[in-house]
Amino acid sequence: MKYVATLLTLSSLVFATPSYALFGQGDKTTDVMTQMATQFADEQASQSPLVQSITEQVDVSSTQAAGGASALLAMAANNLTGNNQQELTSLRPDLGSLSSLLGDSGASNNISSLNSLYSVAEKLGINAATLQQFVPVILKYLGQEGASQELLGSLTQLWP
Incomplete structure (x- = not known):
């Protein structure tokens, strides 16, 4: 039983x-x-035109493209000052939604150096050489959005 x-x-x-x-x-x-x-x-x-441009030109997923672009832009926002910082902020309406892909809201505040940038990229599965391929695509996109030569020059010096 x-x-x-x-x-x-x-x-x-x-x-x-x-x-x-x-x-x-x-x-x-x-x-x-x-x-x-x-x-x-x-x-x-x-759906972001920038992400579409990156995925067409660099062999990454759309999530990697969005996260990598967001990390580069966060680094720029944390390092630029004055008019360049204001101009970048005004050019980012399409890019604001991308920053949510970095995770918690504090993550973007911590990207201020190449080491922190590469650390975020690594977490996204992107190596440094691949991330460097994002730079000309983002610069071209920002230029098409009306970025000044001064801002583009500052970004060129800042990014790898």
Whole structure:
């Protein structure tokens, strides 16, 4: 009798508990939500003309393009001063949504040196040489958006 009760209890647990929980594969709901969030970020990022330009010219995903461009622009915003900083800020309406792909809002404030820039790029799966390919694309984009030669020159000196 105890054997039958034990067998019934174990059977009910096996059928009531999702198999992934029994085999230690984690919370599938969280995994699905993460995949959906990543897909949404990819879709949002791919709508940006800058991200489209980068992905057409550099072999990266739209999320990598958006994150890398955001990191470069955050570094610029943290290092430029005066008119250049104001001008860059005024040229970024399309780019504001990209910064959310860097993660928490404090991440962009910490990108002030090449080391911190390359660290962010590495987390995105981008090496330094690939990130350097973003620079002419971003400069061209900003030039088309009306950036002054002074701003473009400052960015050229700042970025790798």
